[in-house]
Amino acid sequence: SQKIEQNSEALNIQEGKTATLTCNYTNYSPAYLQWYRQDPGRGPVFLLLIRENEKEKRKERLKVTFDTTLKQSLFHITASQPADSATYLCAPATGFQKLVFGTGTRLLVSP
Amino acid sequence: DAGVTQSPTHLIKTRGQHVTLRCSPISGHKSVSWYQQVLGQGPQFIFQYYEKEERGRGNFPDRFSARQFPNYSSELNVNALLLGDSALYLCASSLALGGEETQYFGPGTRLLVL
Numbered sequence: 001s002q003k004i005e006q007n008s009e010a011l012n013i014q015e016g017k018t019a020t021l022t023c024n025y026t027n028y029s030p031a032y033l034q035w036y037r038q039d040p041g042r043g044p045v046f047l048l049l050i051r052e053n054e055k056e057k058r059k060e061r062l063k064v065t066f067d068t069t070l071k072q073s074l075f076h077i078t079a080s081q082p083a084d085s086a087t088y089l090c091a092p093a094t095g096f097q098k099l100v101f102g103t104g105t106r107l108l109v110s111p
Numbered sequence: 112d113a114g115v116t117q118s119p120t121h122l123i124k125t126r127g128q129h130v131t132l133r134c135s136p137i138s139g140h141k142s143v144s145w146y147q148q149v150l151g152q153g154p155q156f157i158f159q160y161y162e163k164e165e166r167g168r169g170n171f172p173d174r175f176s177a178r179q180f181p182n183y184s185s186e187l188n189v190n191a192l193l194l195g196d197s198a199l200y201l202c203a204s205s206l207a208l209g210g211e212e213t214q215y216f217g218p219g220t221r222l223l224v225l
Contacts, residue, residue, distance in 0.1 A: 004153075032210040043115075043201050043216030044154065051211075089153050093210030098167045099144075101153030 002028045006090060006102035013080055013109055021075040021105045023090030030092030033066055033073045038087045038104065047088075048075075080109045113137070115204050115217035123223045124192050132187040132220045136204030142166075143185040144214065145177055146201040154201055160185055161208050189222075197224045 005024045013019050023033070031052050036044035050057040050066045050073065057064045063076040073092075077084050087106045091099040116135045124130050136143050142161040146154035159167035160179035174190045183204075189196055199221050203214040 006153075030210070034213075036216075041199075041219075041221075043203070043219050044214075045216070046213045049211060049213070091153075098156050098159060098169075099154075099210075099214060100156065101146075103151070103153045 002026070002092075002100050004090065004092060004100060004102035006088075006105045008103055008105070010106040010108055013107070015081060015109055015111050017080055019077040019080045019084070019107055019109070021088050021090075021107065023073040023075065023092075023102055025071050025073075025092045028092070028094065029068070030094055032093045033064075034091045034093060034099065035062075035064055035073075035075050036089045036091065036101075038089055040087075044089055044101075077107075080107075082109045082111055085109050115202055115215050117200075117202050117217040117220050119220060120218065121221045121223075123225065125225050126192055126194060128192050128224075129188065129190045130192060130222060132189075132200050132202075132222075134185045134187070134202030134204075134217060136183050136185070136202075137215055140204035140206055140215070141183055142205045142208055142212070143179055143183065144203045144205075145185070145187045146203065147171075148199045148201055148219070149197075157187070159208075166208060192224045194224050197222055 003026045038044040087104040089104040144159040145157040148154045156169040158177040199219040202217045205212040
């Protein structure tokens, strides 16, 4: 069955540093991979989508890579800020829209 | 513009009861999906509807059912509630089907089953 792994341990970093979150998937070949941010008690918010034929995608301080050989996506936040503290979810997707979410990685950025 | 709205925000039920959760998508969005999120886990897909037809179903028992109305709003029904049904129920809408479509999530309904 499809399996998505994100680091379940919280990631603690200092303000200004780059945060790197990992998403590994097995047993399927997604055409797209979406990243969402979720704050406590709220619904996820879409951040970025990367297609299988794209190696890298950037949006402001965010950067996502997609390595279909390694079956892995990396999510980077540069110049991190305390306001970036949240849980980040990856969701590889096939051609149809059934998103399969990972468990998420909690990011804590301290001042 | 209003985002995805869900009602109620919180709900407490007892085992064996049934519950109906409601969702209104963003205006113009024709697809609605439902997810269950238990504490510490990512959202788990329950159903997807597009143009009032079920287009996908996750690995949930038949106690879970849903429908989409002509105005694209949706209801999720859960019968014979179990303690394990306690979770945050999320509704997401999108313009159309497809893995490229951004899903816009509502704030969720937090269900507690006692």
